[in-house]
Amino acid sequence: MKPLLPHLLFGSVTFEESEEYQEFQYKFLIVVMVFGALFTSFFIVADSIQLNPLGGPHMRSMAFFSTLAMLLFAVLRGRKHLFKPVAWTYEAICLLEYSSALMYVPEDELRLLWFFVNIPGVFILLGKRVGWFITLGTCAGLTLGNTHLSHPYSLPAMATNMAAMLYMGAFFHVYSNRSISYFTRMQAYNTKLHQLATHDPLTGVMNARAYYERCDQLIAAASRKNEGFSVLFLDLDHFKAVNDTYGHAAGDWVLKAVASTVRSSIRRSDAMGRVGGEEFSVFLPATASETAVEVAESIRQAIEDSMPDIGGRQLKVTASIGVAACAGTGQTMQHLQKQADEAMYVAKAAGRNRVSVLKHA
Ligand SMILES: Nc1nc2c(ncn2[C@@H]2O[C@H](COP(=O)(O)OP(=O)(O)OP(=O)(O)O)[C@@H](O)[C@H]2O)c(=O)[nH]1
Known part of the structure; x- marks a missing residue:
């Protein structure tokens, strides 16, 4: 029997040996969603006891985000075939949540960080193509949206942000390439080892x-x-x-x-x-x-x-x-x-x- 916590988080879902990477993605997404929901709830509590007041509109956006993240978790748990739509939806609500912070919490100058934190997850969960799509889309969105903010970032700050974001994309592009090719090679070695351990080398039976x-x-x-x-x-x-x-x-x-x-x-x-x-x-x-x-x-x-x-x-x-x-x-x-x-x-x-x-x- 599975230990309680993994069972509560991942449900009773099985993966073939050849689906090791998919299993990692499935578990990663679940952990990220639950952690994201709990983390955001912590901010909601902090706001409600006036420890870290964030303001009404962003509070509502955080409540929306954590509720939807938990709902998505419930939908995905035990249903690995729903991974892609859930991953896309989660990414969409993350971007909404970060944009809400950008618009409604101007006193927090470091709130742009969340757009950076988002990039590794996209590369891991949705692959390189989507990773670049979100990275470039975020750069474009931030550049265009900056002038509409109540407290826009300065031009040098935006330039630094964009350069860092592109660097992040390039870094995770290379990292994904490397880790996936390593994973594919390990899988091929494992198959070969299994074949050697279970089959007669002369006759192949x-x-x-x-x-x-x-x-x-x-x-x-x-x-x-x-x-x-x-x-x-x-x-x-x-x-x-x-x-x-x-x-x-x-x-x-x-x-x-x-x-x-x-x-x-x-x-x-x-x-x-x-x-x-x-x-x-x-x-x-x-x-x-x-x-x-x-x-x-x-x-x-x-x-x-x-x-x-x-x-x-x-x-x-x-x-x-x-x-x-x-x-x-x-x-x-x-x-x-x-x-x-x-x-x-x-x-x-x-x-x-x-x-x-x-x-x-
Ligand atoms: N070429 C080759 N010979 C093998 C291999 N494994 C076993 N042998 C040979 O198979 C032969 C088996 O011989 P025996 O057990 O005396 O049986 P047999 O000559 O087939 O006689 P009967 O079984 O009584 O009809 C031996 O000479 C083994 O050396 C192998 O991997 N390759």
């Missing part, structure tokens, strides 16, 4: 650990639906002779060819792993014993027909396949794999290049 983990998930799903499933255990015949006769590299080549033959003989929803040197296991969800035997037979035939070409010689490769099926629930992968293993040894003993089945009672 799942390694034993990842395969058995996947089988456990598939068994859990099958027992929720009260569905049966089957496991095939495949061992190449006299593979040592291939290595001894044609060399280890040729043996590797055969393993790759066999893996690809098996992969193309099964459904996308089936799982396949290399569980030993020349041993593969296949998990067939929602598959009864008879169908599993048919699948095993078609794999066996496809391997026999594949006849890989090694140095101009066509090589006959065959496999013995054991089949174990579970009609109901309550069966572990370990047990079923053991049964498929036993069935495979029966096939070997019966002369190899055949399919043998053990049905779980």
Whole structure:
């Protein structure tokens, strides 16, 4: 279970691994909105107890801002698909709030700062294009609006402000470029690491650990639906002779060819792993014993027909396949794999290049 504060703030929303940046943006926006609303409420309280009097029009604008920010928070919480419209609306009310301070609190000479504070958030939440649009729009708006203020800023003050704002935009443009490219690279490295950790480098199919983990998930799903499933255990015949006769590299080549033959003989929803040197296991969800035997037979035939070409010689490769099926629930992968293993040894003993089945009672 999530700790209370993150749950209260972000709700029960999940992000894929590939959505890590979106998750950061979603959480960032929520924190900024809640913080913005609380911070503004603090000023409202300070005004009402005469600690920091700001005047009626700006008080109303602050009340409008904090109410709308909390409303936007309630709308976004748990609904990541609403991120863009909420981010845009929040940006719009922020600009209104800062403009209200600019017009109605002339005694605060530093109130222009809020327009600066706004820029990093726009680059982070809405990207570089919108970041520049808001930066340049703010520069233009401040320049044009300055003369209409009750206490306009001097020309040098405005020039300094504009230069600083453009500097801020350029800074966050470079920073966003850098951080996004760093993030993309990290994501690519993570994908590569995950692939290396879960897949056999020679054949590209799942390694034993990842395969058995996947089988456990598939068994859990099958027992929720009260569905049966089957496991095939495949061992190449006299593979040592291939290595001894044609060399280890040729043996590797055969393993790759066999893996690809098996992969193309099964459904996308089936799982396949290399569980030993020349041993593969296949998990067939929602598959009864008879169908599993048919699948095993078609794999066996496809391997026999594949006849890989090694140095101009066509090589006959065959496999013995054991089949174990579970009609109901309550069966572990370990047990079923053991049964498929036993069935495979029966096939070997019966002369190899055949399919043998053990049905779980
Ligand atoms: N080229 C290559 N050979 C491998 C690899 N992993 C295991 N082997 C070889 O696979 C062979 C397996 O031999 P055995 O277990 O004696 O089985 P077999 O020769 O296939 O005989 P049966 O299974 O009884 O039909 C061994 O020679 C291993 O060296 C690998 O990654 N590449």
